Amino acid sequence: MNVTILGSGSRGNAILVESGDTRLLVDAGFSGRDLERRLAEVEVDPASLTALLVTHDHGDHTRGMGVAARRWNVPLYLTELTRNACRQLLDGSEEVRTYESASPVEIGGLVVTPFLTVHDAIDPVAVTVTEAGTGEKLGIATDLGRATAGVRHALRCCDVLVLESNHDEILLRESPYPWSVKARIGGSHGHLSNRAAGELVTELFHDGLCAVVLAHLSENANEPSLAREVVGQALARRRFSGMLDVAAQDRPMAPIDVTRLKALRLPPQMALF
Numbered sequence: 001m002n003v004t005i006l007g008s009g010s011r012g013n014a015i016l017v018e019s020g021d022t023r024l025l026v027d028a029g030f031s032g033r034d035l036e037r038r039l040a041e042v043e044v045d046p047a048s049l050t051a052l053l054v055t056h057d058h059g060d061h062t063r064g065m066g067v068a069a070r071r072w073n074v075p076l077y078l079t080e081l082t083r084n085a086c087r088q089l090l091d092g093s094e095e096v097r098t099y100e101s102a103s104p105v106e107i108g109g110l111v112v113t114p115f116l117t118v119h120d121a122i123d124p125v126a127v128t129v130t131e132a133g134t135g136e137k138l139g140i141a142t143d144l145g146r147a148t149a150g151v152r153h154a155l156r157c158c159d160v161l162v163l164e165s166n167h168d169e170i171l172l173r174e175s176p177y178p179w180s181v182k183a184r185i186g187g188s189h190g191h192l193s194n195r196a197a198g199e200l201v202t203e204l205f206h207d208g209l210c211a212v213v214l215a216h217l218s219e220n221a222n223e224p225s226l227a228r229e230v231v232g233q234a235l236a237r238r239r240f241s242g243m244l245d246v247a248a249q250d251r252p253m254a255p256i257d258v259t260r261l262k263a264l265r266l267p268p269q270m271a272l273f
Contacts, residue, residue, distance in 0.1 A: 001131045001258040006038040008215040009249030019131045022108025025052045029060040032067030046072045051107045053077040056121035057085035069094040081123035101125050115154040118145040120189040136258045142216040145189040147200045165214035166191035167221040175221040194227045198234030210261035211243035
């Protein structure tokens with residue numbers, strides 16, 4: 001399995017997951033033209049996409065979904081409530097396939113399991129993506145007001161975790177946002193702080209965790225260095241020795257080869273087999 005974060009933040013989110021001939025795009029929060037540019041940067045032809053799955057109705061996750069589905073003839077997966085909330089982005093010609101939370105969806109060689117989150121959207125979910133052949137598991141949770149027991153259960157035993165680390169609590173208080181926006185971001189239906197992300201990743205840590213990517217950082221209330229420091233310190237207490245990175249808003253990350261990262265964590269004699 002390969003994972004490429006095409007961009008993540010309040011201005012747009014999209015993640016490409018690849019397994020063999022299967023190419024799944026999770027969220028399409030950029031314009032169609034921008035999505036095409038970002039895919040070209042990682043040498044992926046948009047017409048080769050197998051499916052597009054949308055997690056909730058906010059514009060930074062849906063902006064380009066209709067254009068992508070129509071222009072590249074890509075099946076569009078979303079919940080019925082999210083579909084209704086995004087009617088203005090669709091013209092009826094798209095191939096829409098609805099899914100329900102907690103019901104796994106098979107897309108080529110991948111199994112996507114959506115689960116409910118606490119966020120101020122119509123029907124928000126996060127997802128795990130498991131490669132059917134190898135069992136490699138990716139967790140994507142970029143919009144969390146708080147980490148519920150259900151979220152923690154769903155994200156257990158991930159090999160790679162893409163986790164929201166939206167804001168620094170002090171920078172949020174000092175930010176230029178109106179107080180109503182600050183309350184929304186920091187509230188139980190908003191976004192995770194660096195501190196909360198650190199606490200959650202500590203709970204989710206296990207010996208097989210290969211990589212943690214911090215995502216959906218606020219441009220006005222966070223700094224990549226702060227997010228990395230806070231979550232890095234939390235992981236260090238668990239003796240985490242894998243990859244820790246921060247997703248950028250304006251450019252794709254280098255692809256994460258999950259199989260290679262797992263092999264690097266094996267004892268030398270096991271890595272030979």
